[in-house]
Amino acid sequence: MPKAIIVSEKAPKAIGPYSQAVKINGLVFFSGQIPVDPLTGIRITGGVEVQTKRVMDNLKALAEDAGGSLEQIIKTTVYLRNMDDFKFVNLAYEKYFSGDFPARTTVAVAGLPKNVDVEIDAIMAL
Numbered sequence: 001m002p003k004a005i006i007v008s009e010k011a012p013k014a015i016g017p018y019s020q021a022v023k024i025n026g027l028v029f030f031s032g033q034i035p036v037d038p039l040t041g042i043r044i045t046g047g048v049e050v051q052t053k054r055v056m057d058n059l060k061a062l063a064e065d066a067g068g069s070l071e072q073i074i075k076t077t078v079y080l081r082n083m084d085d086f087k088f089v090n091l092a093y094e095k096y097f098s099g100d101f102p103a104r105t106t107v108a109v110a111g112l113p114k115n116v117d118v119e120i121d122a123i124m125a126l
Contacts, residue, residue, distance in 0.1 A: 001025055010061035012036040015113060021062050023126075028066045032079065032121040033058040034113055048085040048117045052092035055120050060096065063124055070096050072124045078106040079119040089118055 006021035006028065014020055014031065021030045035044035035051035038061070044054040060070050078089060086106060094101070102122070112119050 006062060006066045008038075008062050008065040010038055010065065011058045012038045012041065021066055023066055026126050028063070028068065028124040028126065030059060030062055030122040030124070032077075032119040033062070034116045034119045036114065036116075043114045043116060047088060048080075048082075049088040049092045051116060051118050052089045052120075055118055056093065056096045059120060059122055063122075066124065066126075068124050068126050071098060071100070072126060073097075073102045073122045074125050075103045075123040076105075077121050078104060079109045079112060080106060081109060081112060081117045083108045085117060 001024060003022050003024040005019045006023055008020055011020055011033065018031050021028050033055045035054035036042065037044060038058065044051055063070055063073065080086065080089065
């Protein structure tokens, strides 16, 4: 089965040489999403909870355009500039799932694109 590139106008455009998402063999691999408004391309300001909400909205739009939903996400990786923000990310993140949460890894990083505080990538099973 050939890979399919997922392009969504409802999520921020790629800011480098990568695809927003790639679908292959019943899986969708989402590139890391950052808190950028897809219509304006402008970074969302505010605390990490607000930023996480924008990131999750971007992932939701991509999941839907790939033919699925957030409920089909099986794995995420959360990248944080400050691990002290972990609890605030969780407050926003948990609202996007009905209780069957995907597997997840959270790591602290030295920096993220556009100087944001959070980035999340994901894998979805269709």
